[in-house]
Amino acid sequence: MHLLAMTLFALCVSTVFAIVTKEDPREQFHYAIKAFFAFLGIALAIGWLMYPFS
Amino acid sequence: MTDALTPDPPADSLAASTPSDPLVASAPLPEVKTWSPQLALRAVLACIAAAAIPGAGHAVLGRWIRAALLCTAILGMFLAGLFLFGGRFYTFNPEEPLSIFPVIANAGLGGLYALCVFLHAGFDARPEVPTYEYGNAFLLVAGLLNYLVVLDAFDIAVGRKK
Numbered sequence A: 001m002h003l004l005a006m007t008l009f010a011l012c013v014s015t016v017f018a019i020v021t022k023e024d025p026r027e028q029f030h031y032a033i034k035a036f037f038a039f040l041g042i043a044l045a046i047g048w049l050m051y052p053f054s
Numbered sequence B: 001m002t003d004a005l006t007p008d009p010p011a012d013s014l015a016a017s018t019p020s021d022p023l024v025a026s027a028p029l030p031e032v033k034t035w036s037p038q039l040a041l042r043a044v045l046a047c048i049a050a051a052a053i054p055g056a057g058h059a060v061l062g063r064w065i066r067a068a069l070l071c072t073a074i075l076g077m078f079l080a081g082l083f084l085f086g087g088r089f090y091t092f093n094p095e096e097p098l099s100i101f102p103v104i105a106n107a108g109l110g111g112l113y114a115l116c117v118f119l120h121a122g123f124d125a126r127p128e129v130p131t132y133e134y135g136n137a138f139l140l141v142a143g144l145l146n147y148l149v150v151l152d153a154f155d156i157a158v159g160r161k162k
Helices: A002-021 A025-053 B011-020 B022-026 B037-052 B056-060 B064-084 B097-107 B111-119 B132-158
Strands: none
Touching: A002 A025, A002 B064, A002 B132, B037 B056, B037 B132, B056 B064, B056 B132, B064 B111, B064 B132, B097 B132
């Protein structure tokens, strides 16, 4: 459920950010992909960094 | 005195150097639209539509694909936050003035928020749902994203963006 929530959140937010910040459809697509994986990757990285202190 | 000693650059060298300036060459001049009643009406209509239904402002302006994507993303966050994760909308508590900020964020959903206020849906806490905090976050972010979408529709309507 946690991963589903994070993935859904990343998908929706990266879609809106791409449409709002870029004009060209190709740029929008690339930005959405990058933002989506950045959301997921950074969240997973921070999660693993916090793991030893939990 | 130095001006007199320094030779003027030839005219053709000036003409050749200006376009090669990367700042000048890469920065297109912004299209300036003069305000007219039609333009103002178009902008107001787009903003009202975007605030009423996510993505409707872009649909009014003829950006159908963007409108569909924005509507799917924001409506998806709203529905997931409310029904899948069991979130709720925040209410203003006068004893805690800072509670106005999440209310403002929720209110960004515009028409959807007004519909929920009218039906009094989504205002009751559901602590039995373990993911209710995710739902709250989804509802907050959906409202904030819709503010961005309204501003984007305004920019398109007045010609600042294609």
